[in-house]
Amino acid sequence: MTHSIGQTGVSAEDLQRYFDGELTGAQAQELASLVDASPELSAEIRQLQRMGSLVRDTLRHEAQSIPSARFEQVWDEIEHAIDIRADEREPQPSLWARLWESLRPARIPLIATLGAAALALILVRSGSEDPEPVASVEPPVPNPVAVPESPRAPVLPPTTAEPAVGAEIHDLQFGGKTGRIARTGTVTVLYVEEDLEPKQSERSL
Amino acid sequence: MRPQEADDHALVAACKAGDRDAFQVLYQRYHRRVFAVAHGFLRNSEDALDVVQEAFIKVHRALPGFEGQSSFYTWLYRIVANLCIDHLRRSSRKRGVTFDDRFRQDTSEAVAELQASSLGDPSRAVKNKEIVTAVATSLTELSDKHRAVLVMRELEGLSYTDMAKAMNCSKGTIMSRLFHARKNMQRLLKMRLDHLPADVDGNVDSMTEEPAS
């Protein structure tokens, strides 16, 4: 439906298209001349400008009213999500790799100590305090300290603690729907009926 | 390409190379603007913050595929708008007053011109808390579709073509929605602001003071 503005012969829809810059060059020039010549059309344009400014300024003001700390919290969540995705793409180091990494400050002294111990052991065994030659059984070579193979340990976040007892429910309301509690060991699950068909996201309004 | 756009592209290139700080700079640059759009659509601060979070996570995941044919913000904006539209489709928010999408002919006579004298210069008027409240409440009372086109047009300056793509409808539908959105908004503001004296000015500082975190 076309709404004409007073006696101007210009439709409100065309004026809106002109205001929004949606007219072609020639059409826009024609409307511009009409607007310049008509106080009524000029007033309509000013109204559109004012309302646009009010909406813009109000939305920007609302955005400024949120404390920066809240946005920092949002950034923390974004970073965490990025980290989770990065972890999913890269394999986690094994427990033994982490152990070796944690010994980094002590590696050199440890290796030096072990080397000194091995040297001392060799010297002790090669030197002899017993004057009588003995036909000794070759002592078994001490096994070098080696990191044994182990199956890949499950990777758990360091802050996770195994639940000791589980949840204890003090009060429970199912909001009118049916529900139940189930507990096995330390695992407590509340089951609630929603009675819904599976939902999917739709894009268009 | 404007300087900021060139800077954005340099930051995106750094992000693609794994520079987390560069991505944080992009976040710092645009998070409030994204929030303003989302809050305009959704009229709920927590939902808008959720959209901010989801949008930047999506952007980070999709960065390898961003080729720079549009500006970074244009690309970010499309993601935000789509998330808001998805959100509106999922939620069935009940409002105290509902408005028909169409502009009823019988009320056309009642739609009065906004009195310039009651608002004064918009940039000063917005500082008046009552006006801000009136605008904010009126926005909330618009239908989702009307509010969406008003936010896209007035806040972001999107063309009818871009709005039609975002809302998956025709340009003609967008034009009609925007027309009726503006008329309804005028009527709501008139109802709320008609009592105000000609020159209004409020306490700017009290409205812009950051709440304690």
Added chain:
Amino acid sequence: MKVRSTPRIHVSALALAFASAAFATTYVAAPTTSHAAVGSAQCQVHAVLASKEGNGEIPKSLAFLQETLRDDQFAAYKGFHLVDRKTLTVSSGEESKASLSPGHRVGILLLGGDAKRLKLRLNLSERDGTGQLVGTDYSIEDHGVLLIQAGPFKSGEIQGKLFFAFQCARGG
């Protein structure tokens, strides 16, 4: 044949023991437990799609649920997919709220706690964000997990049941 008996210098064993002790101290040392009253807690809410299709692997994003999901109650499910995740800082003054992408809204209030357990009030809305699906006051050990299984859910081509995992830890 005479076997010489000499005192063995267990240098290597001592060094290994020292290293083990150093490792235990630096790597496994647990933070000191505060016995002060609980002022706040950090809660994570995970919305998870459990489906009957899959290879049984639990994604890294749900690693903290690994033991829980091996429980008999989840024996019917072979695939687990993270749908949404939110973190809330909860305190005793005001309910902390968040919206989850399936549509539900969650609110958590800290009711109290001691050195080992937290007491919380949890409200989960219906899928349209309104009303109440379930509300509960419960106590749980620090880092413990409470699960709520809701209704059917579909994400892309994957269909299954939607459930929520709530894990809270004492704040600083």
